[in-house]
């Protein structure tokens with residue numbers, strides 16, 4: 451089945467049957483001019499910095515710290531028209547908070563995208579259990595629930611869950627589960643007999659080891675997507691080919707920037723995702739540096755979609771800890787190493803700098819001990835490791851995964 455995002459973007463861009471990757475790119479560059487005019491006129495931050503004669507690659511980047519320093523400088527509509535404000539901590543600082551503004555139509559576009567993207571995963575009459583977010587008006591969970599209701603799907607937001615048993619209890623009759631990768635892995639290794647038809651891994655970076663394991667254990671279809679709080683959570687989504695994410699091309703331009711040179715990378719090269727909004731009304735963002743790592747895929751998806759395609763998200767730049775020249779360690783690398791072991795249900799990791807080596811401390815929740823010598827072979831030689839075994843239920847301490855630096 452061709453990704454339903456394809457026809458949605460074809461309709462939104464009015465390219466209809468003429469939608470091809472190059473026609474889409476040309477349409478985006480034309481649209482960009484009006485976005486630059488809109489931002490330069492209405493947003494104090496962009497006033498005098500940009501003009502519509504500038505090419506995309508010549509426009510300055512917008513940094514998360516810019517947003518944290520003065521969020522109201524980005525607001526392009528009167529405050530009375532703001533329908534939702536999301537407040538987020540800015541990584542690296544303790545005091546500055548990013549505020550993200552959305553108008554009613556910004557939220558409507560996100561909900562439309564959710565309806566379109568979820569229609570690959572669930573059918574009318576089926577039931578979705580949303581294991582992330584909360585029931586507050588315009589929260590991620592509420593928007594997702596509304597968008598599912600639009601396509602005839604019953605959705606329930608779990609709200610506060612305190613342990614894996616509660617998560618299993620609320621999820622046992624659902625056709626589709628939406629949850630964080632490490633939490634759903636823990637559920638699948640605790641209750642391997644559950645049989646959801648599909649799951650969507652959300653709200654954190656998704657290791658391949660988790661996709662493979664959950665798919666095998668629950669015999670279900672595993673979908674991924676790319677979301678970002680600054681862009682209303684929905685940016686690109688998987689199709690049933692599971693080979694890259696179809697971008698919301700009518701609403702955003704995606705670039706990949708070489709992490710070292712800060713110049714646009716070649717197609718297929720790994721770099722930082724940089725996004726320019728094309729339709730955001732409350733807060734247009736121009737070349738916003740997301741801090742996420744991925745690549746733009748060049749071949750056409752087997753589903754037949756003509757949309758631009760983003761590879762899987764391969765981590766966050768800020769999570770990579772330098773161990774030695776050319777060697778880094780991150781929680782995502784550890785997730786790939788440890789979750790590939792079918793005995794490991796969960797783990798927490800912290801690292802400290804010892805006299806001669808970095809010391810990696812792992813608390814592992816496993817059905818039986820792991821092969822330590824095999825793990826050591828995967829780790830940089832500058833890292834020593836100690837392991838203790840304990841219960842590490844991710845539902846008792848719900849958060850995005852981090853390698854704690856102690």
Ligand SMILES: [Zn+2]
Pocket residue numbers: 452453688689690691696751752753754755
């Ligand atoms: Zn596809």
